[in-house]
Amino acid sequence: MLDAPVEGWYAWLGLAAAATVTLGVAVGLPTAPPPNASDVAATVDTVAAADPPATARYRLTADRVRVSTVGVALRSDGGDAAATFASDDVVPVEEGGSLAGVALGDPPERPFDTPAAFDGAVATARSEATDEPTWTTGRTLYVRHVSWGETDVTLVLVA
Secondary structure (H helix, E strand, C coil), X not given: CCCCCCCXXXXXXXXXXXXXXXXXXXXXXXXXXXXXXXXXXXXXXXXXXXXXXXXXEEECCCCEEEECCCEEEEEEXXXXXXXXXXXXXXXXXXXXXXXXXXXXXXXXXXXXXXXXXXXXXXXXXXXXXXXXXXXXXXXXXXXXXEEXXXXXEEEEEEC
16 A cells, blocks of 8 residues: 555644644635725825815725825725825815815805815814824715815815
């Protein structure tokens, strides 16, 4: 016979080690593909390139999202993904503020009395967004290109 002898303890030990490694690799594999950050960035860039008022809504499949003035990062069980924006007039806004209402469709004239007040709020949001952005758990990304007075901006809200 040409069979390997399996009476030796070393053969059983090697088989157990191989099975353990195989099980460890199988358990460590992600259960889902990583989120698609490129599509999210493309949605933001499409709205930014359109004439105002332009809007879009993108349903996120990621568990966490982080938006900055330069790009977006997504995180899920499948891994992390990031993409940069082609546009440089993107401003992330936080939920609950006056700019969030504008990002969701309110005209800027509703929460702001003057174009200068709107410009100031955009400048404040832009300066706050230059710090390290935080991860949020929103499921929908709202994008709106707004122009009022001298301010032309693309607002991005995760809610």
